[in-house]
Amino acid sequence: xxxxxxxxxxxxxxxxxxxxxxxSVIVAFLLYAMLTAVQAAFGAGVKVxxxxxxxxxxxxxxxxxxxxxxxxxxxxxxGVANVTVANWFxxxxxxxxxxxxxxxxxxxxxxxxxxxIVISPxxxxxxxxxxxxxxxxxxxxxxxxxxxxxxxxxxxxxxxLKNGTNLWTFDIVGIxxxxxxxxxxxxxxxxxxxxxxxxxRQFANGTIGWMVVKVKDPSQAPQMAKNxxxxxxxxxxxxxxxxxxxxxxxFVKQMGDIGMIITSILGAVFFTLLLLTGxxxxxxxxxxxxELAVLxxxxxxxRSVLLLVLAESAFLCIGAALVGIxxxxxxxxxxxxxxxxxxxxxxxxxxFALAVGIAFALTxxxxxxxxxxxxxxxxxxxxxxx
Amino acid sequence: MASMIQQISAVTGMNLRNVPSxxxxxxxxxxxxxGVVGVLxxxxxxxxxxxxxxxSTGRDDRAIVxxxxxxxxxxxxxxxxxxxxxxxxxxxxxxxxxxxxxxxELYMLTDLAKPDDPxxxxxxxxxxxxxxxxxxxxxxxxxxxxxxxGLREVVVGRGASGQFVNLSVGSKVEIRDGxxxxxxxxxxxxxxxxxxxxxxxxxxxxxxxxxxxNSVSLELENAGAYQKFRDALTADPRLTVxxxxxxxxxxxxxxxxxxxxxxxxxxxAIIMAIGAVFGALNTMYVAVSARSVEIAxxxxxxxxxxxxxxxVLAEALLLALAGGVIGAxxxxxxxxxxxxxxxxxxxxxxxAFAFRVTPALVQEGLILALxxxxxxxxFPAVRAARLPVVEALRAA
Numbered sequence: 001x002x003x004x005x006x007x008x009x010x011x012x013x014x015x016x017x018x019x020x021x022x023x024s025v026i027v028a029f030l031l032y033a034m035l036t037a038v039q040a041a042f043g044a045g046v047k048v049x050x051x052x053x054x055x056x057x058x059x060x061x062x063x064x065x066x067x068x069x070x071x072x073x074x075x076x077x078x079g080v081a082n083v084t085v086a087n088w089f090x091x092x093x094x095x096x097x098x099x100x101x102x103x104x105x106x107x108x109x110x111x112x113x114x115x116x117i118v119i120s121p122x123x124x125x126x127x128x129x130x131x132x133x134x135x136x137x138x139x140x141x142x143x144x145x146x147x148x149x150x151x152x153x154x155x156x157x158x159x160x161l162k163n164g165t166n167l168w169t170f171d172i173v174g175i176x177x178x179x180x181x182x183x184x185x186x187x188x189x190x191x192x193x194x195x196x197x198x199x200x201r202q203f204a205n206g207t208i209g210w211m212v213v214k215v216k217d218p219s220q221a222p223q224m225a226k227n228x229x230x231x232x233x234x235x236x237x238x239x240x241x242x243x244x245x246x247x248x249x250x251f252v253k254q255m256g257d258i259g260m261i262i263t264s265i266l267g268a269v270f271f272t273l274l275l276l277t278g279x280x281x282x283x284x285x286x287x288x289x290x291e292l293a294v295l296x297x298x299x300x301x302x303r304s305v306l307l308l309v310l311a312e313s314a315f316l317c318i319g320a321a322l323v324g325i326x327x328x329x330x331x332x333x334x335x336x337x338x339x340x341x342x343x344x345x346x347x348x349x350x351x352f353a354l355a356v357g358i359a360f361a362l363t364x365x366x367x368x369x370x371x372x373x374x375x376x377x378x379x380x381x382x383x384x385x386x
Numbered sequence: 387m388a389s390m391i392q393q394i395s396a397v398t399g400m401n402l403r404n405v406p407s408x409x410x411x412x413x414x415x416x417x418x419x420x421g422v423v424g425v426l427x428x429x430x431x432x433x434x435x436x437x438x439x440x441x442s443t444g445r446d447d448r449a450i451v452x453x454x455x456x457x458x459x460x461x462x463x464x465x466x467x468x469x470x471x472x473x474x475x476x477x478x479x480x481x482x483x484x485x486x487x488x489x490x491e492l493y494m495l496t497d498l499a500k501p502d503d504p505x506x507x508x509x510x511x512x513x514x515x516x517x518x519x520x521x522x523x524x525x526x527x528x529x530x531x532x533x534x535x536g537l538r539e540v541v542v543g544r545g546a547s548g549q550f551v552n553l554s555v556g557s558k559v560e561i562r563d564g565x566x567x568x569x570x571x572x573x574x575x576x577x578x579x580x581x582x583x584x585x586x587x588x589x590x591x592x593x594x595x596x597x598x599x600n601s602v603s604l605e606l607e608n609a610g611a612y613q614k615f616r617d618a619l620t621a622d623p624r625l626t627v628x629x630x631x632x633x634x635x636x637x638x639x640x641x642x643x644x645x646x647x648x649x650x651x652x653x654x655a656i657i658m659a660i661g662a663v664f665g666a667l668n669t670m671y672v673a674v675s676a677r678s679v680e681i682a683x684x685x686x687x688x689x690x691x692x693x694x695x696x697x698v699l700a701e702a703l704l705l706a707l708a709g710g711v712i713g714a715x716x717x718x719x720x721x722x723x724x725x726x727x728x729x730x731x732x733x734x735x736x737x738a739f740a741f742r743v744t745p746a747l748v749q750e751g752l753i754l755a756l757x758x759x760x761x762x763x764x765f766p767a768v769r770a771a772r773l774p775v776v777e778a779l780r781a782a
Contacts, residue, residue, distance in 0.1 A: 020664045020665075024662075027657060031658065060497060060562055063460065160453070160455060164626060254507050254729040265425055271421065275413070
């Protein structure tokens, strides 16, 4: 502990050099924190997925429609606790860039199956009682300035009304939030009533998009998925049932190589950084060879010199890494508010831990060579060389 | 003036001959800037590849007609009667038999796996007619043969066949109501259609129990006939349709993804560039301080500030340029032509495209390298010029 002032002094021996090195380490970790947050946001659905929920869709594609009777049939299957239905509405609010998902769902069962959605009992009742009622995520209401009781015009791109026009008008009867704030981006959506949607649309009446099935025993989920599909085997509308986790995962995977791209960017960043910081440390030790020799002369052991240099490296790397991460934490919420679908953008615990781990590794890698060099220093040679 | 140039070349030459003795520090600039340029070029090559795929799709003398209010083919419905009215409209080109060159098409998705992962991907199945090769005449079969009407046969776009399993000639693929035979592979100039599977529309309609088409694509008499064609359809009381020229339609369906990739590319590159500038500054400051005696000596014997500044700047620029070239070359070797497939949220379907490292991107990367080198060299160069001669010499 008593050596901290010494380390501190050597660190600031050449101020511009230390500041510039720290600045690049800060930038690298800032980039790391932001990119991993984006990556986590893409994978958020996988984390939210309930172990007891299955998704049943058309065998060949989610976009196939299923007959309404599938719903009633699945309900009767033993082991099924609850079933809800959903449809993709695909409407546009004012401008296509204001994209957010809109689902037509069976209100009661949907809200029962997704306890993540938190809504007051009065608003829930209003949703179930109002045919044209919709409930919207709090983050959407904030972004677009919607209030309870507002009329909400949505231009449909898929489903025209019976009279052939595309403008649907809904009543906002509820604003919901999620139990955990980090789930917000996953539930940033609008829910409307399946009954009204099915009656008002021009075609495909009496059909549903997909079903979400809650099973009684999560350990039986894979078997239940097989049972559901077996039920519709060789019918005109065969199905494919997956766990909600697999379903959400397939969306992430469809994005393709986002993860690979982000990982390789970070690889390039850290490699560059390693070289940069390592070089600074070497330079700094080379400059101080006489000083280190003096330290040894007055009785510092080889080991303490090694530790001194490593400590300096630790201050540089870990200190700067923490600054970078804190900066990212300050920037992310502001950024998230401006990118639709990324409301939950934040640095996760594991990502933070990994960052600290990387900073430690960086300390050792860049500190190792200069520190051993300092340790092996021969006093006579070092002093006479000057 | 001549002596100035002489001074500059003398100092700069000496400086550059010294670079090998400071190899470690110089390498930091080269690698740091190389990394930034490499990442920037790679990300922009992805954006460029995607843009090129979309930009090459469609032609000015062709139009696509969707249901009024629909933004894409997946969300559009065209009844057969409506499609017929569209095909018979004025301005549509007719073939030798007097039949309109119009395709009544179905647009569906089927789930296919990639070789390394069994999870499903939304791949487009386009129900069309063999006449598609006359209307989209950039498309041609490169392997096998065209599908036959009335049979469950599939021709696969080259992009799709490279990305998903079971799409080679002779294999079977699940489309609707069971397995269909792959009989051919087609190319269409690297456009989005190469990410699709083409089948006979009537067969697909029966297999999927659908009663309507999704869109009508057609060839106009010429690009100028568009207005006439469009006006005729918009005035027709039997229809409410959305008429677009093909290039407009395909560009609008890719704007979100293009923007996303480009914004990602530039933001990452800017942040990395900031880091690299710090690295370059650091290195050049070190280089200047290592040479302070030398610089002071030069100034003492009568060299002026200009040549000293220019020599430091030239070193920084050359190192940066070397880094930029290395970054661009590595990016080119690894990524040029690298094929990927991703989900385009606007069409909810997979689109395959290849990274394109174009000369313009390489140029952009090299300019960035030089800018970084300039910033990284300027401040240390100014410091070198301001170095107090006496102190610097005394310190030695």
